[in-house]
Amino acid sequence: MKKSKLFFHQFAHPEPQKNKKAIWPVFTPFSGCPSRCIYCSQYVQTGQKSVSPQQAARKMSEGILSRFNKTGQPASLGFFGGTFTAMRQEEMIIFLRQAMLLKKEGAVDHVRCSTRPDFINQRTLSILDDHGLDMIELGIQSFDDNVLAGARRGYSGKAALKACILVKQHDLQLGVQLLPGLPGSSAASFSTDITITLQIIPQAVRIYPCLVLKHTPLAAMMNKGLYRPWSLQATVSTLSLGLLRLWREGVPVIRIGLSPEKDLADSLISGPWHPALGSICRSLALKMFLFSRLARVQARPAMIYIPEKCRDDFWGHRKMNEPSLIQKGITRDMVRTWGNNCFRIYYSRSSSSSPAIV
């Protein structure tokens, strides 16, 4: 009689470590923007109205200090919603000085800003560096010249790449923001954007699929039949593939999709928006990863240990992964969670066949 013996296959979760600390956002809608990009409606994307830099800086300090007094924990501060480095220099410095003071008091331990790649140069980087900025997130959107021209971004893919390199040469942390689904973009152009991003190796990536918001030039283009947004399904499959590629190369993805701000739902006309888009993409990326590992072993799983923290992604948003996991022979009674960041899959195989412990 053949004996059955257990062997296991163990591997780490592909997602790189990311800083989970929440960011204290300071929105400066459209500040410094040289023109209005065809898809942009910062007031509804951020849920913020325009205020003076002095007002915004004061509010920022009051909020952060009050939080610090309550929690004793320093905040991570981020300037978003416009083109930070294209603001009038004295305005930019109002924010930076206030951020430096907060850092000195210990109420802030990381400062970032979001800006466009065509407003990055040596001089600006030196000012940011001198004022203790830690990270620059560049709204690249795409490295594809046709896509950039269609969105009236006003710079080329080469210029975007050069800005990324400049930030890295300055020893500042780099964030890359991509916007798949713009006019002229495709799954192939997004895949190229991911390839270029992987060559740059930024410290963080955000992916915001293109939405059609009221009162934007993109809405007018769509009404004239000149633009069709990506479907949610196509977006999920394209982004999940990109996400998995970034994970595998150790690049953290810190955000997928716009957050469900109050004004966004009222302004959204069309496009691949879902309140749990990030979670759906993570679930699908993890499933693709697991299935590629399962395919390496020619045996049926007997038991599986999964990292506690990825239980939701494993079964998927609204259990979306469960039917295909069952097809692969993985049922709920076989799954255990543990504190390890590894997956361990036990298989049984008759002793007459050779074990394949990986």
Ligand code: SF4
């Ligand atoms: S996308 Fe960025 S650069 Fe363009 S208008 Fe909006 S905030 Fe300004």
